[in-house]
Amino acid sequence: MTEPLIAVEHLGIAFPNNQVFEDLNFKIDRGDFVTVIGENGVGKTTLIRALLGMLKPTSGQIKYFPNKKATKIGYVPQFRNLDQEYPLTIEDFVGLNVHGWLPWLTKAEHQQVRTAMAVTNVKKIAQRPLGMASGGEKQRAYLAQAIVEQPKLLILDESTASLDNEMKYELLDLVQNLNQTSDITVFFVTHDLPLAKKYAKHYLALRPGEQQFGDMADMSIEQLKEVTNV
Numbered sequence: 001m002t003e004p005l006i007a008v009e010h011l012g013i014a015f016p017n018n019q020v021f022e023d024l025n026f027k028i029d030r031g032d033f034v035t036v037i038g039e040n041g042v043g044k045t046t047l048i049r050a051l052l053g054m055l056k057p058t059s060g061q062i063k064y065f066p067n068k069k070a071t072k073i074g075y076v077p078q079f080r081n082l083d084q085e086y087p088l089t090i091e092d093f094v095g096l097n098v099h100g101w102l103p104w105l106t107k108a109e110h111q112q113v114r115t116a117m118a119v120t121n122v123k124k125i126a127q128r129p130l131g132m133a134s135g136g137e138k139q140r141a142y143l144a145q146a147i148v149e150q151p152k153l154l155i156l157d158e159s160t161a162s163l164d165n166e167m168k169y170e171l172l173d174l175v176q177n178l179n180q181t182s183d184i185t186v187f188f189v190t191h192d193l194p195l196a197k198k199y200a201k202h203y204l205a206l207r208p209g210e211q212q213f214g215d216m217a218d219m220s221i222e223q224l225k226e227v228t229n230v
């Protein structure tokens with residue numbers, strides 16, 4: 001049996017007076033494209049924070065293969081409009097996620113930034129201040145920033161919410177391309193079931209106190225709705 005990228009085993013997470021997860025179990029295989037669906041407040045963001053190592057489980061564990069350090073994670077947040085005055089260019093913004101030894105970017109690191117911009121289709125607008133970019137361009141810049149250090153896992157946290165249809169599909173086409181060509185495993189949190197159905201290979205449906213993990217091919221959109229509604 002091949003090793004997964006991440007295994008979540010008997011995970012429990014509790015806040016004061018709120019047990020979000022009690023016994024959550026699933027695996028993310030290398031190369032997978034997993035969508036996470038569930039009602040508001042069921043714990044999707046909490047799960048992301050735990051995967052990123054920002055929240056300590058109250059029980060159970062998250063195992064990273066071969067180890068946590070080698071399992072670099074890129075993160076694309078939900079779209080929020082940045083101020084037009086936001087001064088950094090798209091190229092500067094993507095470069096923020098390069099953590100080299102020197103305080104400035106080396107030639108190789110500049111090349112890394114250019115590669116990330118090329119595959120996310122923002123290279124032509126590299127010198128545009130990020131605040132002046134359109135919604136879709138901003139999300140593509142976030143995607144470029146998330147992949148610039150070649151993560152193994154890319155987490156999309158409702159990254160397509162508030163984008164219009166064309167931009168949503170454009171962003172997810174790029175993500176699918178990265179998934180298929182660059183050894184990037186995708187963990188996509190969304191409320192958009194048609195989008196999840198089109199791109200994901202597996203789904204993780206969260207409900208209070210239970211979860212269901214399965215093949216997306218086996219599920220219709222109606223069935224996806226059923227497994228997430230309480």
Ligand SMILES: Nc1ncnc2c1ncn2[C@@H]1O[C@H](COP(=O)(O)OP(=O)(O)OP(=O)(O)O)[C@@H](O)[C@H]1O
Pocket residue numbers: 015016018020038039040041042043044045046047
């Ligand atoms: N730091 C915290 N302290 C206390 N309770 C919290 C904290 N963070 C989240 N919660 C609670 O944990 C539960 C899960 O929240 P979470 O944000 O993970 O849900 P979600 O599925 O991402 O929701 P949404 O779809 O609305 O984004 C909620 O009841 C929330 O109020």
